[in-house]
Amino acid sequence: MNRTEADAEFLIYCEKQRxxxxxxxxxxxxxxxxxxxxxxxxxxxxxxxxxxxxxxxPQDFRAAADSRxxxxxxxxxxxxxxxxxxxxxxxxxxxxxxxxxLNVIKTYFNYLEDMEYIPKTPFKNIRADIREAQHRPNVLxxxxxxxxxxxxxxxxxxxxxxxxxxxxxxAILEMLFCTGMRVEELCDLTLDDVEMxxxxxxxxxKRQKYRKCYITAxxxxxxxxxxxxxxxxxxxxxxxxxxxxxxxxxxxxxxxNAVRNLITKYVNKSDINRRVTPHTFRHSFxxxxxxxxxxxxxxxxxxxxxxxxxxxxxxxxxxxxAREVLKNTHPRSRMKVLTPEKL
Numbered sequence: 001m002n003r004t005e006a007d008a009e010f011l012i013y014c015e016k017q018r019x020x021x022x023x024x025x026x027x028x029x030x031x032x033x034x035x036x037x038x039x040x041x042x043x044x045x046x047x048x049x050x051x052x053x054x055x056x057x058p059q060d061f062r063a064a065a066d067s068r069x070x071x072x073x074x075x076x077x078x079x080x081x082x083x084x085x086x087x088x089x090x091x092x093x094x095x096x097x098x099x100x101x102l103n104v105i106k107t108y109f110n111y112l113e114d115m116e117y118i119p120k121t122p123f124k125n126i127r128a129d130i131r132e133a134q135h136r137p138n139v140l141x142x143x144x145x146x147x148x149x150x151x152x153x154x155x156x157x158x159x160x161x162x163x164x165x166x167x168x169x170x171a172i173l174e175m176l177f178c179t180g181m182r183v184e185e186l187c188d189l190t191l192d193d194v195e196m197x198x199x200x201x202x203x204x205x206k207r208q209k210y211r212k213c214y215i216t217a218x219x220x221x222x223x224x225x226x227x228x229x230x231x232x233x234x235x236x237x238x239x240x241x242x243x244x245x246x247x248x249x250x251x252x253x254x255x256x257n258a259v260r261n262l263i264t265k266y267v268n269k270s271d272i273n274r275r276v277t278p279h280t281f282r283h284s285f286x287x288x289x290x291x292x293x294x295x296x297x298x299x300x301x302x303x304x305x306x307x308x309x310x311x312x313x314x315x316x317x318x319x320x321x322a323r324e325v326l327k328n329t330h331p332r333s334r335m336k337v338l339t340p341e342k343l
Contacts, residue, residue: 001117006074007032009115010108019208023184031104038088039072042081074109075118082122090130098130137283137313140276145284147270148263149173161249164234168246168254169262171227174220175201176278179213180285180302182206183256183278189245196225205304213302286314 007029014020014028072081085105089098109121140148152173157166175186185203193202199215215221227246235242235251244253259278267276286299300311 002073031101035105038085042084074112077122079122086128095130138280139287140284148266151266151269167227167230171223174223176281178220180282183259187256190243211304290314
C-alpha cells in the first residue's frame with residue numbers, strides 16, 4: 001500500500017469510526033503531510049551529518065533534501081527514520097505540538113499494523129526525548145477581565161444593529177468567562193442548547209463529547225437574558241429566523257473570527273497591552289478556579305478535557321503566590337528562638 005492510499009484510509013477511519021470532527025481531521029491530514037516531507041528529507045547515510053536550520057519551516061524540508069530520494073511508503077519507514085523525525089519535530093515545534101504530531105503518527109502506524117498493511121509499526125518501543133515545556137498559559141487577572149467587560153458595557157448603542165451587537169458582545173464575554181467553553185463550542189450553540197431556568201448550557205465539544213456548562217452568576221444570566229430579548233427583536237425586525245444562539249448582522253451564526261475580533265476591540269479599549277484571544281478566557285477561567293481552591297477534577301469536567309493530564313497545565317503558580325504560601329505555612333516566623341547578636 002502506498003502512502004496516499006494509507007493516508008486516505010486512515011483519515012476515513014478517524015472520521016467514520018473514531019467520529020473525529022472535521023477540524024481534527026484537517027489537523028491530522030496536515031500532520032501526515034509534514035511527516036512525509038520529513039521522510040523525503042531523510043537519508044540514512046547523511047541524517048546524522050546533515051546540518052539543519054532550526055528556523056526552517058516544515059514546507060522547506062524538501063528543499064534541503066536530495067531530489068533523487070523518492071517518497072517512501074509506510075512499509076519502508078525504519079526506526080532510524082523515526083528517530084530523525086522526532087529530532088526534526090523538536091527543532092521546529094513547541095513540546096505540546098511535538099506530542100500531538102507524534103501521537104497522531106503513532107496512531108497512524110498502529111492502525112496500519114492492525115490492518116496488516118505493514119508487519120510492524122516502526123515506532124514500537126521508541127522512546128521520544130521531548131524537551132520540557134517552559135510555557136505557561138496566558139491568563140488574565142480579575143482586574144483585566146473586569147476592564148474588558150466594562151469596555152464592552154460602556155457603549156451607548158442607538159441603531160438596531162448597534163443594539164444587537166452591544167447585547168451580543170456583552171453576553172459572549174460573560175459566556176466565555178463564566179463557562180470556560182471553547183470559541184468553536186460557543187459559535188456552534190443553538191437555542192435548544194440553553195436551559196435558562198436551570199442555568200445550564202449543553203455543549204458538544206471535541207470528538208463530539210457532551211458536557212454541561214453552568215451559568216451561576218446573576219450578572220451572566222442577566223446578560224444572556226438581555227441578549228435573547230434583543231436577538232428576538234432584531235430577527236423580527238428583519239423578518240429572519242435562526243436557531244443559532246449568537247448571530248451576526250446578517251442573522252447567520254457568529255463566526256470564530258468575529259468573536260476574536262470583538263475581543264481584540266474591547267482589549268484595545270481597556271488599554272491592555274498584550275494579545276488576548278477567546279482561549280485566554282478559557283485559560284483564565286481554569287486558573288482562577290484553581291487559585292480559589294477548586295479541585296482539578298472539577299475543572300477537568302468544566303473544560304471537557306478527556307484526561308486530567310491536559311488540565312494539569314494550570315498547576316502553575318507565580319513567585320508571589322509561592323512566597324505567600326511559604327510565608328503563611330512555614331513555622332519559622334512563629335518560633336521563639338534567640339537570634340545571634342550583632343557583633
